[in-house]
Amino acid sequence: MSKTWDVVVIGAGASGYAAAVTARQKGAETLLLDASAKTARKVSASGNGRCNLSNLHVGVDCYRTDDPATLGAVLSADPQAVPLFFADLGVLTQPDDEGRVYPWSNRAASVTDALYLKADELGVARMTDEVKEVLPTKGGYVVRCAIGSVFARAVVVAVGSPASPTIGGRDNPWLAALAEVRPFLPALCPLKTDKKYFSLKGVRTFADLTLFDGDAPIAREKGEVLFGEGTLSGIAVMQLSLSIPIARRPHISLDLFPTLSEEELYRMLSMRRKGDADKLFVGLCDKPIAYTLLKEEGIGLSQGLADLTPDQIRALAHRAKNWSFGVTGTTGFDHAQVALGGVKLSSVYPNMESKTHPGLFFAGEVLDVTGVCGGFNLHWAWTSGIVAGRSAFAFCHLT
Ligand SMILES: Cc1cc2nc3c(=O)[nH]c(=O)nc-3n(C[C@H](O)[C@H](O)[C@H](O)COP(=O)(O)OP(=O)(O)OC[C@H]3O[C@@H](n4cnc5c(N)ncnc54)[C@H](O)[C@@H]3O)c2cc1C
Structure with a gap:
């Protein structure tokens, strides 16, 4: 443990890079540590490889947190921080019609390459080792890793x-x-979900979705739903997953025909009297969905529509407008883009410094700040990383 670093950043994801680049740019001797030699892997995976890096409509209501x-x-505090950070990296960005910001290239590699280049140009030192604990000590912190230890003021x-x-x-x-x-x-x-429809596996449909806790609606989304084997997915379902922890008896209701009232759908179906039941939903939805709805109501595919x-x-119209799926849980961390929870935001000041440990800063997803889909999580990672990097520099040069 020879050198004393001004700033050691633990975790080389979006927030860690933002913190390290910012601290180094200001002049701090900075070490960026990650357990893996491959860094910023979530940035690479984000937005289906396109990297939805921010959103023009960022606001507190786009996040779940313990401390709004x-x-x-x-x-x-500094709404231009993220755009200026990317301008400085040399990453050209563009928003889509809904305010989601992407690199102009539409490739996440444009962002990761620019981060690597900037860190190298500035002389951010990098090390691969897994941090096992951070110990406050006189004049700073010992960062104890699997292989060695480093000391920082x-x-x-930023461990996500x-x-x-x-x-x-x-x-x-x-x-x-800490x-x-x-x-x-x-x-x-x-x-x-409590229902497993093997025939629906891989089928997609647009729907309005309502998440209920018992009888009470607690969240609504609209969008594409993908049926799996006992699972529902798609962006709308993922958004609803943010509200699952607050629901004691969660179930999702799908409205497959949101532009029609139940009465209108009933009348439309009632007029279809020729042929067999397997033709009832022709022009309305895919066969696997139609057949499943019929089966749920105990109607055979070869039953005459006239009968x-x-x-x-x-009953069919009602089910198509209120198709209920009990939610038995999430598919777990393996399939999760983010996590709720983390280090309480109320345990840090707005400059990201711990209220109990001077000189210790937090940034990114490790904090109890979770955004909805649309670039909000990466926006938080960059913003909090930039603030933490600036503050860590200020801490070492003012104390
Ligand atoms: C598939 C996928 C797609 C996503 N798409 C989007 C999107 O389009 N838009 C959006 O806004 N968000 C998206 N997200 C979420 C977003 O990527 C994350 O919220 C964000 O990257 C978190 O950044 P972070 O720096 O806080 O943490 P991370 O990116 O998780 O970085 C943490 C780093 O810390 C390292 N680390 C952890 N523990 C230790 C330790 N003990 N010692 C050393 N190193 C350690 C890890 O190896 C990792 O490199 C997506 C996430 C996923 C998984």
């Missing part, structure tokens, strides 16, 4: 969450010694 006031203060903890373990997600029990941590829970992930009773047609 601090989040608001951090997000609004200021430390930025346990989500997606194959690309950097990791559980770090040592965090609990701050109050709310248990991590998988989020932005598919949901397991269907008004009650049977009403």
